[in-house]
Amino acid sequence: MKKYIDTGKKDTRSGFGVGLLKAGQADKRVVALTADLKGSLKMDAFAAEFPERFIQCGIAEANMVGAAAGLAITGKIPFIGSFAEFVTGRVYDQIRQEVAYGNTNVKIASSHAGITLGEDGATHQTMEDIALMRALPGMVVLNPCDFNQTMQATIAAAKYEGPVYLRFGRPSVPNFTPEDEPFEIGKAIVLNEGSDVTLIATGHTVWESLLAAEALEAEGIKAEVINMATIKPLDEKAVIASARKTGAVVVVEEHNMAGGLGEAVAGVLARELPTPMVFVNGEDKFGQSGTPSALMAAYGLDALHIAEAAKKAVAKK
Amino acid sequence: MAKTNEELKQIATQVRRDILRMVCMAKSGHPGGSMSSTDVLTTLYFNEMNQNPVTWRRDGKGQDMFILSAGHMTPVYYSVLARAGYFPVSELATFRQMGTRLQGHPSIRKGLPGIFQASGSLGQGLSAAAGLALGKKLDKDDNFVYCLCGDGESEEGQIWEAGMFAVFHKLDNLIAMTDWNGKQIDGPVDQVAGEGDLAAKWEAWGWRTIVADGHDFEAIRKAFELAKAGKGSGIPTMILFKSEMGHGVDFMAGTHKWHGSVPKPEQLEDALKQLGETPLGDF
Known part of the structure; x- marks a missing residue:
């Protein structure tokens, strides 16, 4: 990886x-x-x-x-x-x-x-x-x-x-993207190529998805990781291409299910290429007090939960 | 060239005819507040503003700008713009029809010259006008920004946020106006929300506050003159124009019932007769 x-x-x-x-x-x-x-x-x-x-x-x-x-x-x-x-x-x-x-x-x-x-x-x-x-x-x-x-x-x-x-x-x-890489609006960035499952993440959950991909690799699952920094207009071509390649998609976001990146990706795939999907997000809940890392774990948005979701997605294929 | 009071009166009469014919053709729209602010907007566009329909552009560079915060008053706004030469008066017949540039509330998306910003959701225009005024200050553009609010609209808290902002940022190039007709959809303003004495409130907010008769052209002129004299004071000006909803037609005057209602054909005939024809002619 x-x-x-x-x-x-x-x-x-x-x-x-x-x-x-x-x-x-x-x-x-x-x-x-x-x-x-x-x-x-x-x-x-x-x-x-x-x-x-x-x-x-x-x-x-x-x-x-x-x-x-x-x-x-x-x-x-x-x-x-x-x-x-x-x-x-x-x-x-x-x-x-x-x-x-x-x-x-x-x-x-x-x-x-x-x-x-x-x-x-x-x-x-x-x-x-x-x-x-x-x-x-x-x-x-x-x-x-x-x-x-x-x-x-x-x-x-x-x-x-x-x-x-x-x-x-x-x-x-973690700060890990190149300092001098110009931001292209509307363009997804494939951070890691994989063939078993696609992890589409945005914001803080991108690093967690990279960690999840590492853990999955150790178990023999090759995860493709996409940094979807532009949510609208969505890079539909990148979504479809990756879904076609892996046949299973997980969408990760620090946002509720309703109206987020997950539904945006699901909308594209439902129309163009129905694909087994699993969603990692805040579901239908409000937040609460806590440290950021404790909250990410409690709401199931950390690497551990993302890796579990990826395995579920693979199992749905 | 500056118009005489007689000339302004004639234009205003034609604008009121336009308003009534527009809403009757569209079978919808807001004649009441349009008729209470007709004399003020006519004076503004024909005598006060440094504006030019031919060289108009949305960024307003080198010209005065105007925001209609009370966006439902499109009948008077469109009529005044058309009569001032921004677009053909014949286009007033398309008001509120499918595909029209004359949307129910002002839109910048249809390419209608003269419209600087969308409005309709109340209480927001004074903020936009303050932003325009600040933009002109940053650009060292010496022109004025005008904004017309409703008194009912001034129940919105954002109006008072904008009021604080304009004073704090010393926007003495901002001249706001309130069409103080005392009426809103559900009834007289003092029976709907207890807004109280707007003059005292704007003064307390730190604005140069002027109260004037919104149907007396001489008083309107003087109010604008006084407002413009505030340039350099570091203080924005609010002109509260005392007015009458439905002004100019006896059965429409002074009642909230004509805020968003349209006359029946026989009522229109009566109203046009009361207003009388003008040499400018109907659209």
Whole structure:
């Protein structure tokens, strides 16, 4: 199996912070807005270098979305940052009208997504955000897997013309993708080739899926691992090609079943190539307080559970 | 060239005729608030705004911009835009029909010139307008951003979020207006939500607050003049235009019942007779 080196654990939100600064340096149209979460979103460096282009909105997310849309209409490239729940569920209608329907060039920087937000508990842990954003016509949905990829995804989002939902998180996770690999929106990345089962993962669960593939290899099961950092538009060709090759698919995500990557992949395969599938996700539950790793284990999103799911998928063939 | 009050009055009369004919042809739409804000929007587009239908572009560079936060007032908005030359007045006949550029609520997706942003879900336009105003500040573009809200709409909390934001960011190039007609779908505003004294509230929020008669062209002009004089003060301006829902037609005036209802054919005939014809002609 292809080896990936963890160059040191880092949080994906810090990858966003670096990416935002680089995007701001490359293009003066980039502006950043936050609703009293500058530090949490790692916007400090951008704010220090471009004080005029950093816009503090206070704890008023609805207005932040509208103000960003207005800025975008005048030609700016606004990134709005808050916790995932507060830039999706809390402001769904604002995003729908001002950003998606209004087709404004707004980038939604969504930090602390999923249960790995940890100790704050369920009010702050959204497991529904991908479903909400996927449902909006034309919205691009990105969920990069580590620091480097989040940095690159941020730069790609700034260059892309149109609404983007960029999802990342709080915990430090292995940083293993190449620092200089440009992020290509809509392109799946095959991290490991395999012939027995496909593991399609997104976000924090990508590294766990690599660990699961290693464990499976020891048992003689060759798992293909796909990093699906773009959830919408989904790389359907990559999904179909891999499913055709392995004949069994597991989809892994730190998100609930309803409306997530699992259903997106299932939709493609049901239409094009019905394939035995197993889903690893937060099912139909709210989160709770705990450390990120304890929560990932408790909700069955770690390598151990992914490997079990892969064996179930193989058995369904 | 600036219009005289008489000329504005004539245009406004024609706009009210357009509004009623549009909603009757579409058998739907919102005439009440459209008629209460007709005189203000007519003055805005024909006398106050630095705008040009020929060179119009969505990013508003080098021109004033306008956001209709109370998006249901499309009949007056489309009529004023058409009469100002943004698109042919004949197109008003397509209002709310399949395939039209004149969607029930403003859309930027149909290529209708003059529309800067989608609206309809209430309470959001003032935020967008604040974003436009901030964008102009960053670009050192000296033009104004105007925004029209409803008083019923101002029950939405986001209006007050935007109010705080505009003061904090010193958006003195933002001129907001409220069509203070005192009515909303379910009844008089003070019986539906207890909104209270909007003037006192906006003043408390830190805005330069002007109250003016929304049906007196001289008063409307003066209000805009005063609002524009706020440039350089670092403070945004709110003009509260006291108005009457359904203004201009006796059986429609002053009642919430015409917020989203359409006159019957014989009522339309009566209403058009009351308004009288103008040399501008119907679409």
